[in-house]
Amino acid sequence: MTAKTKSSITSNCWLFKSECYLISHLKAEPRRTTYWDGVRNYQARNMLRDDIHVGDRVLFYHSGDERAVVGTAIVTRAGYPDHTARERDAQHFDPKATAENPIWMMVDIRLEKVFARPVPLAELRTVRSLSGMELLRQGSRLSIQPVTPEQFDTIVELSEQAGGEDRPAARRNETKPRPKGKSKARST
DNA sequence: GCCAACGTTGGC
DNA sequence: GCCAACGTTGGC
Numbered sequence: 001m002t003a004k005t006k007s008s009i010t011s012n013c014w015l016f017k018s019e020c021y022l023i024s025h026l027k028a029e030p031r032r033t034t035y036w037d038g039v040r041n042y043q044a045r046n047m048l049r050d051d052i053h054v055g056d057r058v059l060f061y062h063s064g065d066e067r068a069v070v071g072t073a074i075v076t077r078a079g080y081p082d083h084t085a086r087e088r089d090a091q092h093f094d095p096k097a098t099a100e101n102p103i104w105m106m107v108d109i110r111l112e113k114v115f116a117r118p119v120p121l122a123e124l125r126t127v128r129s130l131s132g133m134e135l136l137r138q139g140s141r142l143s144i145q146p147v148t149p150e151q152f153d154t155i156v157e158l159s160e161q162a163g164g165e166d167r168p169a170a171r172r173n174e175t176k177p178r179p180k181g182k183s184k185a186r187s188t
Numbered sequence: 189g190c191c192a193a194c195g196t197t198g199g200c
Numbered sequence: 201g202c203c204a205a206c207g208t209t210g211g212c
Contacts (some may be wrong), residue, residue, distance in 0.1 A: 139193035
């Protein structure tokens with residue numbers, strides 16, 4: 001990692017992945033706000049600590065069964081220690097975390113918008129201007145990812161389009177060279 | 189359920 | 201400091 005550009009940029013855009021904490025849960029929170037805990041990856045931690053600022057925009061992505069960008073949120077508090085790392089019973093407990101050296105960080109986000117139409121991963125893959133997105137890289141596992149304002153806006157626009165008229169997903173020629181494995185229907 | 193990609197750990 | 205083994209993530 002190179003030198004950090006300490007907030008020379010006023011408003012960045014990000015994508016947050018979540019598997020079980022859904023956007024419906026965020027919507028149900030008091031003030032539609034939550035702290036984004038449980039990130040246990042140093043690269044993501046560094047972004048939470050150094051790069052994510054109040055006012056930054058967030059795309060909310062469901063991994064797991066739905067695999068779609070489902071809405072947007074706003075950062076309302078910049079990086080601070082993730083106290084759940086020190087809670088013995090927490091899922092993401094880390095015995096190395098201490099009060100002096102909390103190691104892990106989190107930010108607060110507030111729900112902005114639940115998309116009328118979630119934008120599925122498969123559809124994102126068909127959009128040429130999004131081809132550079134970290135999310136679309138094979139094997140991408142970062143749960144906090146930077147996105148460009150252009151990518152952000154493109155996805156919001158897609159969510160405002162009717163899904164049917166412009167062919168939903170993978171029907172169009174995919175530009176991927178990957179050999180396609182056979183996909184099985186998920187059970188449960 | 190399978191497996192590729194990735195991060196972390198630990199032996200040396 | 202290297203790297204193989206291992207565990208996890210997450211798309212399919």
